[in-house]
Amino acid sequence: MVLVTVVWTGPGTTATAASAADSTTGHCAREHRVATPGAEHQSTACLPDLTSGALTGTAYTDAADWSSLIARGTENPSGVPGVQVDGYFPDTSHFNTTHGWNHDAQFVIRLPDHWNGGLVVTGAPGVRKQYSLDPVISDWALARGFAYAATDKGNSGADFFTDGTLPGDAIAEWNRRTTQLTVAAKAVVAQHYGRAPHRAYMTGMSNGGYLTRWQLENRPGLYDGGVDWEGTLWRADGPNLFSYLPTAVARQLGRAGDDDMIAAGFAPGTEFLWLYHQDAYWGFTQKTYRAEFDPGYDPACPGASAGGSGARILAPCASDADYDYAGRPAAVHRAVARISLTGNIRKPLITLHGTLDALLPIGTDSDVYARMIAREHRGRLHRYYTVEDGTHIDGLQDRYPQRLRPILPCYRAAFDALTAWVETGTAPAPSHLVRRPATGDVVNTCSLR
Numbered sequence: 038m039v040l041v042t043v044v045w046t047g048p049g050t051t052a053t054a055a056s057a058a059d060s061t062t063g064h065c066a067r068e069h070r071v072a073t074p075g076a077e078h079q080s081t082a083c084l085p086d087l088t089s090g091a092l093t094g095t096a097y098t099d100a101a102d103w104s105s106l107i108a109r110g111t112e113n114p115s116g117v118p119g120v121q122v123d124g125y126f127p128d129t130s131h132f133n134t135t136h137g138w139n140h141d142a143q144f145v146i147r148l149p150d151h152w153n154g155g156l157v158v159t160g161a162p163g164v165r166k167q168y169s170l171d172p173v174i175s176d177w178a179l180a181r182g183f184a185y186a187a188t189d190k191g192n193s194g195a196d197f198f199t200d201g202t203l204p205g206d207a208i209a210e211w212n213r214r215t216t217q218l219t220v221a222a223k224a225v226v227a228q229h230y231g232r233a234p235h236r237a238y239m240t241g242m243s244n245g246g247y248l249t250r251w252q253l254e255n256r257p258g259l260y261d262g263g264v265d266w267e268g269t270l271w272r273a274d275g276p277n278l279f280s281y282l283p284t285a286v287a288r289q290l291g292r293a294g295d296d297d298m299i300a301a302g303f304a305p306g307t308e309f310l311w312l313y314h315q316d317a318y319w320g321f322t323q324k325t326y327r328a329e330f331d332p333g334y335d336p337a338c339p340g341a342s343a344g345g346s347g348a349r350i351l352a353p354c355a356s357d358a359d360y361d362y363a364g365r366p367a368a369v370h371r372a373v374a375r376i377s378l379t380g381n382i383r384k385p386l387i388t389l390h391g392t393l394d395a396l397l398p399i400g401t402d403s404d405v406y407a408r409m410i411a412r413e414h415r416g417r418l419h420r421y422y423t424v425e426d427g428t429h430i431d432g433l434q435d436r437y438p439q440r441l442r443p444i445l446p447c448y449r450a451a452f453d454a455l456t457a458w459v460e461t462g463t464a465p466a467p468s469h470l471v472r473r474p475a476t477g478d479v480v481n482t483c484s485l486r
Contacts, residue, residue, distance in 0.1 A: 079124030114180035153182030186222035204372035242266035257383035279362035320353030380409025391427025
């Protein structure tokens, strides 16, 4: 019989418990210790398996938020019993409707019974929510014995840019919420296991990779290292998303050609991916981030996404094809500067980026960030692995199995390399191009050596 104990705590809630046995024994015994510092509301559940395969179809994950992020055939571990904590911190925005809470700053913390003494923290990629990396990072980390914590970053969805008062507020909150969760998760781990984690790692993909970079630059005392999977690069003077997305929007509207795309920074060889990104990413990404930092440019256009249909949300704004970030007022550049990166990492960092990324082109993103780190004389703390035929979304490998390879197995190899670097002093392989193997299971294997 499956034993599940659920306890709801927080203002205006009551505690309930449902179990077929005494929850003071076995792996549920320490559940009562958990009280997330600063949380306005939390629930705890003692579960026989914390991994996504077991949780799919329950309230403890959301497959709709992560299904496109993994390739078909990905092998994930299972059978990790433990305690899951869901909740939210005080916030004034309401984009995240998970659990019917209609409240942002939601988080999940998972505490495996067999703990290795470590903690892995991440933030959602894109504008997704707290469960979006469950089969990507959580399952694998839990199976290795790490406690795991993830945040929705404090705002999510197509209208995230409407959060806050000043330009840049919404993204600045992402960094603040990640720090907040890290501090709280360390306390929860100490409550549950009776001692604080001896290691803490920050990691993430896309916007979660940006969070990893920012945390290791600005909050290094909280972490022992990090793995950055295709993090978004923000620089006040560029390059950033506004360096190349206007060209992509112009092409989408028939006002730019393939040569213009290559000149803007899109890697040759990514052309077969452009139609997909045109339909799913470019228009939406350009207008929402432009609205976040430069709402005065075309305030009417982002409103088309608010409460609109999927087609309207993804559609480009014609004005964005003409967007000239370099020529925008100084206030816009100051807004981007609020959340910009410097390259001054102060803990070990491993970066991965696919050579065929058609959303965050490698030449305008991680190549640049690696040079920034070198200029800050922090290269000894950095390894940079470019993954041949990797793209931004591993799920696209299903469409193009002969042309793409998933980055996930290389990410897992990188995380093992990071922990060995931090915990045993074993230096990772030098930065290099990770070639696609001619044979073998590219969905589940990768060697960084």
